[in-house]
Amino acid sequence: MATPLTIQKPMLFKICLLLFSVTTIATKDAASATVGPIFIFGDSIVDVGTNNYLKNCTAQVNHPYYGVDYPHSIATGRFSNGLNPADCVVALLGGYKESPPPFLALLAHSSNLTGDLLHGVNFASGGAALVKGVRKQVVGNVVSYEEQIQQFATVNGNITALLGKSKGQLLIQGSMYIICVGSNDIVNYVFSHPTTPEVFIANITAIYAIHLKNLYNLGARKFGIMGVPPLGCCPISRAISGGACTKEINDVASAFYTSLKSLLKNLSSTLEGFKYSLANSYNMTMSVIENPPTGFKDVKTPCCGNHPLAGINDCMEGGYLCPKRDNHLFWDAFHPSEAASKLAARVLVFGEDPNFVTPINFSTLRKA
Ligand SMILES: *[C@@H]1O[C@H](CO)[C@@H](O)[C@H](O)[C@H]1NC(C)=O
Ligand SMILES: *[C@@H]1O[C@H](CO)[C@@H](O)[C@H](O)[C@H]1NC(C)=O
Numbered sequence: 001m002a003t004p005l006t007i008q009k010p011m012l013f014k015i016c017l018l019l020f021s022v023t024t025i026a027t028k029d030a031a032s033a034t035v036g037p038i039f040i041f042g043d044s045i046v047d048v049g050t051n052n053y054l055k056n057c058t059a060q061v062n063h064p065y066y067g068v069d070y071p072h073s074i075a076t077g078r079f080s081n082g083l084n085p086a087d088c089v090v091a092l093l094g095g096y097k098e099s100p101p102p103f104l105a106l107l108a109h110s111s112n113l114t115g116d117l118l119h120g121v122n123f124a125s126g127g128a129a130l131v132k133g134v135r136k137q138v139v140g141n142v143v144s145y146e147e148q149i150q151q152f153a154t155v156n157g158n159i160t161a162l163l164g165k166s167k168g169q170l171l172i173q174g175s176m177y178i179i180c181v182g183s184n185d186i187v188n189y190v191f192s193h194p195t196t197p198e199v200f201i202a203n204i205t206a207i208y209a210i211h212l213k214n215l216y217n218l219g220a221r222k223f224g225i226m227g228v229p230p231l232g233c234c235p236i237s238r239a240i241s242g243g244a245c246t247k248e249i250n251d252v253a254s255a256f257y258t259s260l261k262s263l264l265k266n267l268s269s270t271l272e273g274f275k276y277s278l279a280n281s282y283n284m285t286m287s288v289i290e291n292p293p294t295g296f297k298d299v300k301t302p303c304c305g306n307h308p309l310a311g312i313n314d315c316m317e318g319g320y321l322c323p324k325r326d327n328h329l330f331w332d333a334f335h336p337s338e339a340a341s342k343l344a345a346r347v348l349v350f351g352e353d354p355n356f357v358t359p360i361n362f363s364t365l366r367k368a
């Protein structure tokens, strides 16, 4: 058993010192510093509004109560009451107040696109999976993980065009690549069971490897990877099972973590300069569920949506909204609350426990 997720006082002090020094580095002129911007890829856990720009996409949350705790209560498209894990992580890494904007928002609104690209981009799209289109019947059109990397290839070209080849590559290599994907593949798997769990996990791990190598070939070196949480304990799974966590789903999620860990170890020993940090979202979430830290009163039911276990994703205005968002682990049937995202971000950015983040934490990776 790992230690519960609490941050001790002396550690908080260290965090403040560290935040200060990281911020100093990150706010220097991006092109001349070794610490470049942050690029984010993945699914709804880290989407900051990509899906608002898509036609025929049903995985859209640009309506209340989403965003109820975001400044001015704006529903930005984040699958959260406020900030999501991507926001909380980049804020702690320094140089950011929240996640850089969605690529599609920059395309739609920017009058200085290349200038904005130098400050980082978020490509994540709710419903995205390692296997392209795997949940299309449920979520409609989303930007698959593969397409997100193609979009980054375009951005990479734009940055090189702007800064020149050598400065551009230095920036790309000094940047951090945060990736959170795999949950939608697992959800689809447990509903369809096309093959054994072993074959399924080998397949999605192989797809992950292809895309990590593609990113590496584009110049990416620092990979901050978030694993898949115990999906069998999210409110929708509990609702379907009648209250308990679904062991089968959790076993697949946990096995995927083990496989991903092995993949990353292999890649770092075969690809020169490949550095990574792997967040064990499975363990982190389990630890909060089994041993709720001070402040977390409800680690089972969604804050928003029909209470307590309606079983559908029904967070909307006029429906149930819990009075104290901060004491819930889950915001809706699938996604963490802002409070949970903040807690997880502290652990993966500054943590020292290899049960939660390994082999180094995100702040060490950022400066590597
Ligand atoms: C959206 O769905 C409608 C109806 O299924 C279809 O006619 C249309 O081509 C789709 N649009 C896009 C952009 O996929
Ligand atoms: C575009 O952004 C870059 C980087 O922030 C900046 O250096 C440049 O002056 C901007 N150009 C315009 C026309 O605003």
Ligand SMILES: *[C@@H]1O[C@H](CO)[C@@H](O)[C@H](O)[C@H]1NC(C)=O
Residues within 6 Å of the ligand: 113, 114, 154, 155, 157, 158
């Ligand atoms: C970025 O690169 C793409 C592909 O080369 C190009 O079509 C686009 O115009 C570029 N955008 C900017 C702002 O330079």
Ligand SMILES: *[C@@H]1O[C@H](CO)[C@@H](O)[C@H](O)[C@H]1NC(C)=O
Residues within 6 Å of the ligand: 131, 202, 203, 204, 206, 207
């Ligand atoms: C993974 O499985 C899909 C079918 O579900 C298949 O099309 C694809 O080729 C497989 N990919 C790898 C890398 O094994």
Ligand SMILES: *[C@@H]1O[C@H](CO)[C@@H](O)[C@H](O)[C@H]1NC(C)=O
Residues within 6 Å of the ligand: 205, 259, 260, 262, 263, 266
């Ligand atoms: C990593 O390498 C080991 C040793 O070659 C191999 O057994 C294992 O399957 C690899 N893991 C992945 C996920 O590719």
Ligand SMILES: *[C@@H]1O[C@H](CO)[C@@H](O)[C@H](O)[C@H]1NC(C)=O
Residues within 6 Å of the ligand: 001, 002, 282, 283, 286, 287, 355
């Ligand atoms: C964390 O993961 C390791 C193996 O990956 C396991 O042995 C350990 O029990 C887990 N801890 C928690 C708190 O789940």
Ligand SMILES: *[C@@H]1O[C@H](CO)[C@@H](O)[C@H](O)[C@H]1NC(C)=O
Residues within 6 Å of the ligand: 014, 015, 018, 349, 350, 351, 352, 360, 361, 363, 364
């Ligand atoms: C992060 O990891 C580094 C290296 O493992 C460790 O020294 C440090 O204490 C960890 N925490 C912080 C806050 O940097």
